[in-house]
Amino acid sequence: MKRYSAFAIAxxxxxxxxxxxxxWRAAEPKRSYDVIIVGAGGHGxxxxxxxxxxxxxxxxAVLEKGWLGGGNTGRNTTIIRSNYLQDPSxxxxxxxxxxxxxxxxxxxxxxxxxxxxxxMLAQTQHEVRGYRRTAHxxxxxxxxxxxxxPARVKELxxxxxxxxxxxxxxxxxxxxxxxxxxxxxVAWGYxxxxxxxxxxxxxxxxxxxxRREGGKVTGVDTSxxxxxxxxxxxxxxxxxxxxxDMAGFRLPIESVALQALxxxxxxxxxxxxxxxxxxxGYMSQSDKGEMVIGGGADGYNNYTQRGSFHHIxxxxxxxxxxxxxxxxxxxxxxxxxIVDMTGDRSPILSKTPVEGVFINCGWGTGGFKxxxxxxxxxxxxxxxxxxxxxxxxxxxxxxxxxxxxxxxAAGVAH
Amino acid sequence: xxxxxxxxCGITADETELAPGGEAHLKRxxxxxxxxxxxxxxxxRENPRGVHFERWRHAYGCGKWFHAxxxxxxxxxxxxxxxxxxxxxxxxxxxxxxxxxxxxWRDFS
Ligand SMILES: Cc1cc2nc3c(=O)[nH]c(=O)nc-3n(C[C@H](O)[C@H](O)[C@H](O)COP(=O)(O)OP(=O)(O)OC[C@H]3O[C@@H](n4cnc5c(N)ncnc54)[C@H](O)[C@@H]3O)c2cc1C
Ligand SMILES: [Zn+2]
Numbered sequence: 001m002k003r004y005s006a007f008a009i010a011x012x013x014x015x016x017x018x019x020x021x022x023x024w025r026a027a028e029p030k031r032s033y034d035v036i037i038v039g040a041g042g043h044g045x046x047x048x049x050x051x052x053x054x055x056x057x058x059x060x061a062v063l064e065k066g067w068l069g070g071g072n073t074g075r076n077t078t079i080i081r082s083n084y085l086q087d088p089s090x091x092x093x094x095x096x097x098x099x100x101x102x103x104x105x106x107x108x109x110x111x112x113x114x115x116x117x118x119x120m121l122a123q124t125q126h127e128v129r130g131y132r133r134t135a136h137x138x139x140x141x142x143x144x145x146x147x148x149x150p151a152r153v154k155e156l157x158x159x160x161x162x163x164x165x166x167x168x169x170x171x172x173x174x175x176x177x178x179x180x181x182x183x184x185x186v187a188w189g190y191x192x193x194x195x196x197x198x199x200x201x202x203x204x205x206x207x208x209x210x211r212r213e214g215g216k217v218t219g220v221d222t223s224x225x226x227x228x229x230x231x232x233x234x235x236x237x238x239x240x241x242x243x244x245d246m247a248g249f250r251l252p253i254e255s256v257a258l259q260a261l262x263x264x265x266x267x268x269x270x271x272x273x274x275x276x277x278x279x280x281g282y283m284s285q286s287d288k289g290e291m292v293i294g295g296g297a298d299g300y301n302n303y304t305q306r307g308s309f310h311h312i313x314x315x316x317x318x319x320x321x322x323x324x325x326x327x328x329x330x331x332x333x334x335x336x337x338i339v340d341m342t343g344d345r346s347p348i349l350s351k352t353p354v355e356g357v358f359i360n361c362g363w364g365t366g367g368f369k370x371x372x373x374x375x376x377x378x379x380x381x382x383x384x385x386x387x388x389x390x391x392x393x394x395x396x397x398x399x400x401x402x403x404x405x406x407x408x409a410a411g412v413a414h
Numbered sequence: 415x416x417x418x419x420x421x422x423c424g425i426t427a428d429e430t431e432l433a434p435g436g437e438a439h440l441k442r443x444x445x446x447x448x449x450x451x452x453x454x455x456x457x458x459r460e461n462p463r464g465v466h467f468e469r470w471r472h473a474y475g476c477g478k479w480f481h482a483x484x485x486x487x488x489x490x491x492x493x494x495x496x497x498x499x500x501x502x503x504x505x506x507x508x509x510x511x512x513x514x515x516x517x518x519w520r521d522f523s
C-alpha cells in the first residue's frame with residue numbers, strides 16, 4: 001500500500017495525479033475463507049480490520065450486495081458521542097470514541113474526525129433531571145460530560161433561541177470530546193487497510209442463503225456462487241431479519257426508515273452539534289457549510305430507504321423554533337436509510353443459535369459513532385468466543401430480562 | 415405518504431391520521447407459558463422484506479384498532495381488515511398471492 005502523505009500529494013501534483021493507486025483491490029471470490037463477513041458497512045469492515053490487526057486472522061472476505069458503505073454508513077449524520085446511561089453502553093461507545101481520536105493516523109486515511117463538542121438540549125424539567133442523572137453516571141464511568149446552564153448553551157451556540165414559547169432551553173448535556181467524522185471515509189479507510197492485510201472485499205455479491213450442517217455453518221450461497229467458511233459474521237443493519245431468516249432464527253428487531261436532510265451551504269454559524277430530543281430534531285454544520293439535519297424514525301416496517309414526508313416537516317418545524325435563522329434556508333437533499341431497532345435501543349453483538357454464526361446488529365439510529373468500538377469487540381468475540389465489550393449485548397438478554405435500556409440516550413435518532 | 419382505509423368507519427386516511435402498532439397476529443402467551451413462548455411473543459418479530467401484517471389505530475378518527483397487509487419492499491397495500499380476527503381474510507390473501515405467488519407467513523399463505 002502506498003502511504004498517503006503531504007509528500008505524496010506534492011509528488012502527484014507534479015505528475016498530474018497519475019500515480020495514485022486503487023485504495024482497495026477489486027477481489028474475485030475464492031472457494032473458501034476462514035471468516036466471511038456479510039455487509040461492507042462500517043461495522044462489517046471494522047470487524048474484519050480488528051480480526052486482522054488484533055488477532056492475525058486475515059483469510060477473510062467481506063461480502064457486500066451493493067457498494068461499499070452504501071447502507072446506513074453512507075447515509076447517516078455522523079454524530080459521535082458516548083454520553084449514554086448504562087455501564088455496558090458507556091464502555092463500548094467510549095471505547096469507540098477514543099479509537100476515533102487516533103484512527104486517521106492509524107489507518108493513514110483522513111477521516112476528518114472533528115471533536116467539536118455535542119450538546120443535548122434539556123427542554124423540559126424531565127429532561128433536566130434525566131441529563132443530570134446521565135452526567136453523574138458518566139462521571140462514574142469515566143466519560144467526560146457535564147450539565148451546563150442556558151447561558152453556557154447560548155455562548156456555545158449563538159444562533160440558538162433559548163426562550164422558545166413551548167420548549168425553552170433549560171440547560172444541556174455537554175460532551176466536549178464528541179463531534180463528527182466523514183462517514184464514507186470511515187468505510188473507505190477500513191476497507192483500504194483490510195485490503196492491505198490481504199483480505200478480499202467483494203462488492204455486488206449478495207448473500208442469498210446460509211449453508212449449515214449439523215447446526216454448524218459451512219458457507220454461504222451468493223449471487224457470485226457458493227463460498228465456504230468456518231465462521232460467519234452477519235453485519236447487515238436493516239437487513240438483519242432477512243439474514244437471520246436464512247440462518248433459521250428470528251431476532252428482536254424491526255426495520256424502519258430514518259431520514260436526514262441537508263440545506264444549501266451557508267457561512268459558518270454553528271461549530272458544535274446540537275440535539276433537541278424533546279422536539280425531535282438535531283443539527284450540525286458540515287465543512288462545506290451545509291446544515292445537516294436529522295429527526296425521528298418512522299413507526300412502521302419499511303425496507304425502501306424512503307421515509308415519510310411528515311417526519312421531515314416535524315423535524316424542520318421543531319428546528320425553526322430552536323434556530324429561527326434557519327427558517328429561510330432551502331433544503332438541498334433528503335434521503336433515508338433502513339435502521340434496525342431493538343426494544344431497548346441497544347445493539348446486539350452475539351453468538352447465535354447456529355454454531356459459527358455471529359451477529360452484530362441493532363445499532364438502529366445511532367451506530368455510526370460505534371463503528372470502531374463495535375468492530376473491536378466483534379472481532380474479539382469471533383476470534384475468542386467471548387469479549388468483555390460485547391458480553392452484555394448478547395441475544396439472550398431479552399429472554400433473560402437483562403435489558404440495556406437506552407431509550408433516553410437514544411431519544412432522538414442519531 | 416402511506417394511505418390506508420379504516421375498515422370500521424370507511425375513511426381513507428393518510429398516515430398522519432393513523433398510529434402504527436407493530437406486527438399483527440402475534441400469538442399471546444400468559445401465565446404458565448414457558449420462556450421460549452414469552453420470548454417469541456414479547457420480542458422476536460418476522461420483520462420481513464416483503465409481505466407484512468400489522469396493526470394500526472385510526473388515532474385521529476374513530477380511534478379503533480385494525481389490521482393492514484402491506485409490502486415492506488414496495489409499500490403496496492394489499493388491504494385492511496377488522497382486528498377481531500386471528501387471521502387475514504380470503505380477499506387479502508388472494509391479493510397477496512396474485513402479487514407474490516408462493517408467499518408465506520405463519521400458516522396463513
Ligand atoms: C438518516 C440516518 C442518520 C443517522 N445518523 C447517525 C448519527 O448521527 N450518529 C450515529 O452514530 N449513527 C447514525 N445513524 C445510524 C448509523 O448510520 C448506523 O447505525 C450504522 O451506519 C450501521 O452500520 P452498519 O455497518 O451496521 O450497516 P450498513 O452501513 O447499513 O451496512 C450494512 C451493509 O450490508 C449490506 N447487505 C445487506 N444485505 C446483504 C446481503 N444479503 N448480502 C451482502 N450484503 C448485504 C448492505 O448493502 C449494507 O451495505 C444514522 C442512520 C441513518 C439512516
Ligand atoms: Zn376509523
